[in-house]
Amino acid sequence: MDNRKLNEMLFRMSDIYNEQAIEFDNISGERLFGKIILNRIVNISYKNLKKNGCKKLGEFEKPLKTLYDENVNRAKVCLANIEYVCKLFENAEFPFAFLKGSYLISHLYELGDRTSNDVDILINESNIGLAKKILTDNGFRQGFVENGSFREASRGELIMSKMNFGETIPFFKEVDGRFIAVDINFSVDYKPMKDDSIITKMLSRTIRVPVGDATLVTLGFSDFVIYLCLHLYKEATTTEWVERRKDLNLYKFNDLYILFSEKADKPFYKELSETINEYGVNRECYYALYNATQIYEALKNKPDYEELLQNIKPSDIKYLKEIVSPMEKKIYRYEMDFLDWFSSDDRCANLIYDREYTE
Amino acid sequence: MEARIIKVIQNMMNNDSDIDTNVDLKAYGVDSLAKVQLLVDLEDEFGIEFEEDDINQNNFSSVLTIKETISKYISE
Numbered sequence: 078m079d080n081r082k083l084n085e086m087l088f089r090m091s092d093i094y095n096e097q098a099i100e101f102d103n104i105s106g107e108r109l110f111g112k113i114i115l116n117r118i119v120n121i122s123y124k125n126l127k128k129n130g131c132k133k134l135g136e137f138e139k140p141l142k143t144l145y146d147e148n149v150n151r152a153k154v155c156l157a158n159i160e161y162v163c164k165l166f167e168n169a170e171f172p173f174a175f176l177k178g179s180y181l182i183s184h185l186y187e188l189g190d191r192t193s194n195d196v197d198i199l200i201n202e203s204n205i206g207l208a209k210k211i212l213t214d215n216g217f218r219q220g221f222v223e224n225g226s227f228r229e230a231s232r233g234e235l236i237m238s239k240m241n242f243g244e245t246i247p248f249f250k251e252v253d254g255r256f257i258a259v260d261i262n263f264s265v266d267y268k269p270m271k272d273d274s275i276i277t278k279m280l281s282r283t284i285r286v287p288v289g290d291a292t293l294v295t296l297g298f299s300d301f302v303i304y305l306c307l308h309l310y311k312e313a314t315t316t317e318w319v320e321r322r323k324d325l326n327l328y329k330f331n332d333l334y335i336l337f338s339e340k341a342d343k344p345f346y347k348e349l350s351e352t353i354n355e356y357g358v359n360r361e362c363y364y365a366l367y368n369a370t371q372i373y374e375a376l377k378n379k380p381d382y383e384e385l386l387q388n389i390k391p392s393d394i395k396y397l398k399e400i401v402s403p404m405e406k407k408i409y410r411y412e413m414d415f416l417d418w419f420s421s422d423d424r425c426a427n428l429i430y431d432r433e434y435t436e
Numbered sequence: 437m438e439a440r441i442i443k444v445i446q447n448m449m450n451n452d453s454d455i456d457t458n459v460d461l462k463a464y465g466v467d468s469l470a471k472v473q474l475l476v477d478l479e480d481e482f483g484i485e486f487e488e489d490d491i492n493q494n495n496f497s498s499v500l501t502i503k504e505t506i507s508k509y510i511s512e
Binding site: 203 | 486489
């Protein structure tokens with residue numbers, strides 16, 4: 078079975094609405110197993126295989142079930158962490174919003190179907206000091222968890238991350254032998270910001286939803302989807318992520334697919350289209366939403382979705398196959414179609430130098 | 437303060453060439469990676485620690501912008 082066919086199978090396995098039988102055998106199973114883990118779709122895949130009467134799980138049954146149970150447990154821990162961090166920010170006197178997994182795990186996915194390594198919070202850059210104070214006053218420290226141990230970030234690492242990637246080094250706190258990780262975000266394109274007007278707008282229309290005994294402040298639905306698209310685009314089109322093979326994880330497309338399938342109505346499509354055009358983030362959103370249709374064809378059958386794509390489509394779409402190296406200030410491109418690119422075992426080997434750029 | 441800032445840049449770049457206080461430091465070979473070292477060196481020189489809110493490319497683009505940033509922490 079070639080890589081593309083294998084990935085088509087992977088897409089079906091990751092589709093919570095899939096009703097087709099999935100032919101899982103030892104040969105495809107061996108190759109799929111790693112992909113299922115790397116793409117963070119173990120639980121949905123396991124349920125899909127069971128639901129569609131797959132009798133050939135054989136040797137894969139036990140490890141898949143073990144991972145499935147582990148993800149359910151991890152999701153419970155994630156929920157507890159989200160609730161804990163929500164409470165820390167309850168009295169914050171600056172605008173903020175919890176992003177991505179915090180809302181998705183607690184309000185969209187079944188327990189274990191989506192996990193997250195950290196709690197992401199969006200703030201304005203000018204409020205980093207205040208957010209940092211909340212966290213450090215409550216025992217968080219900036220650094221890295223390596224081989225199960227915490228290592229404090231050096232001054233150079235803190236400056237490097239802030240100056241060149243528009244990110245702060247994650248905050249960690251050890252509780253009962255596990256680490257709670259909080260990531261402070263203040264940039265929508267993950268570059269040092271010159272203008273954070275989009276973030277200010279996003280943070281001016283947040284919504285509040287319950288999580289356990291706490292209140293989760295998150296982005297309004299349109300802004301939430303836009304943020305997912307911006308995040309997906311950035312990681313999918315940056316060489317650093319391609320090299321680490323973290324550029325195209327299926328769970329990110331799955332987030333969009335399920336959100337549109339479960340939550341989108343006609344007024345939402347109109348608002349989303351208008352907001353994307355208002356922010357001028359057509360390239361990023363079109364990339365994510367168009368490529369989501371390559372993976373989940375059911376999206377193509379939604380007339381409102383197709384109309385949305387037409388409304389936000391940039392005039393020039395050559396950029397869809399471009400990968401940027403911010404460090405080298407170079408742009409590379411690939412020449413295969415997106416699904417072959419997704420399926421490629423060595424994406425870096427398929428990159429062709431295109432041009433230099435200046436900011 | 438300007439002279440001290442220029443000295444830090446020259447030492448870091450291992451180059452004694454004149455530096456125009458108003459010119460973008462990229463013109464002197466201080467790229468985004470070198471700026472990380474520059475900030476660490478400036479903190480050592482002036483005995484300060486920049487707040488995260490102040491750590492961005494704009495605040496460290498020229499000798500003048502660096503002087504403005506450092507002025508928040510110490511008076512001349």
